[in-house]
Amino acid sequence: MHCVEWIYHELYGRYGPQGWWPLLDYGGEREPAKTGSRRGYHPLRYDLPETRTQTFEVCAGAILTQNTNWMNVERALLDLRSLGALDPLRLVRLDDATLKEAVRSAGYYNQKSRYLREFADFFLSLGTKAPAREELLEIRGIGRETADSMLLYAFHVPIFVVDAYTRRIFGNLGLIEEKVGYDRIRDLVEENLPPALPVYQEYHALLVEHAKRYYRKGADRRACPLLACR
Structure with a gap:
């Protein structure tokens, strides 16, 4: 071996089993033992995300988690959800100031708000298909780790x-x-x-x-x- x-x-x-990627709609599990936040983990549920909204949430989290910890990302995702902006169409319609304030807790909010807006436009163009890695890497703010996180956890690409x-x-x-x-x-x-x-x-x-x-x-x-x- x-x-x-x-x-x-x-x-x-x-x-x-760790139950990644966390989703806001899940309360989390006591097992396995886990450091940090417990919100949203779903051990052995490899079918998640199930909906396009959940898929977009995972992708947004992958962008927001750059250079920060997950608890800061959670706050940003919750703020986006409170605005109805974990929907890509609603996110692109937010004004810049509102979007920046919503993701402030994740840090680098000027850049990340631009990355989210650009990705949301791309996501809307996908329809129901999964993106190619090369397509993701062409989007501003998405490097290899972020692209692969999206593919693995949002689009079920091994x-x-x-x-x-x-x-x-x-x-x-x-x-x-x-x-x-x-x-x-x-x-x-x-x-x-x-x-x-x-x-x-x-x-x-x-x-x-x-x-x-x-x-x-x-x-x-x-x-x-x-x-x-x-």
């Missing part, structure tokens, strides 16, 4: 999401070099795991949960129990 696969099974055994936590953990375990590219890390995971949506969703979420426990700033990374795979 490759170390990548071993890590997945080890983390799943420790923390259980693609692995690489984030800073993934880099920290894999780097500490000697699986990657310091400056390795995003797509090479994604390939490393996808080459060693079956292309299954639940596995990719859980693996990304489990790495985040593990990193919050063992890889926070100033933490002694030698305490990471995954070092046993080396």
Whole structure:
């Protein structure tokens, strides 16, 4: 068994199903143990999101979560929902000042309001189909991590999401070099795991949960129990 696969099974055994991506309509679960917010998680519900409104909510969250924590994003999503603006058509009709104020809690509200408006226009053009990764990457404010998060969690495309936590953990375990590219890390995971949506969703979420426990700033990374795979 490759170390990548071993890590997945080890983390799943420790923390259980994570229920990502959180949705406002779900109250969250007490299990598995989770750091931070509990709102909206739905363990073992890989069919979610079910509606286009929920799909847009996930995509909006993926944009808003850039450079901030999820609890700040929750506040912004709740403010958007209070305006009826978790609907893309209503969002694009908001005036700039109202939209900026609604997403202020997520930080960088000038940029993120523009990104949301541009994405909402694109989303409306999609109809019922899923976007291509290349299409998402052409939209201002959407990089590889954000695009892959949208594909994996909103559109049910089995693609692995690489984030800073993934880099920290894999780097500490000697699986990657310091400056390795995003797509090479994604390939490393996808080459060693079956292309299954639940596995990719859980693996990304489990790495985040593990990193919050063992890889926070100033933490002694030698305490990471995954070092046993080396």
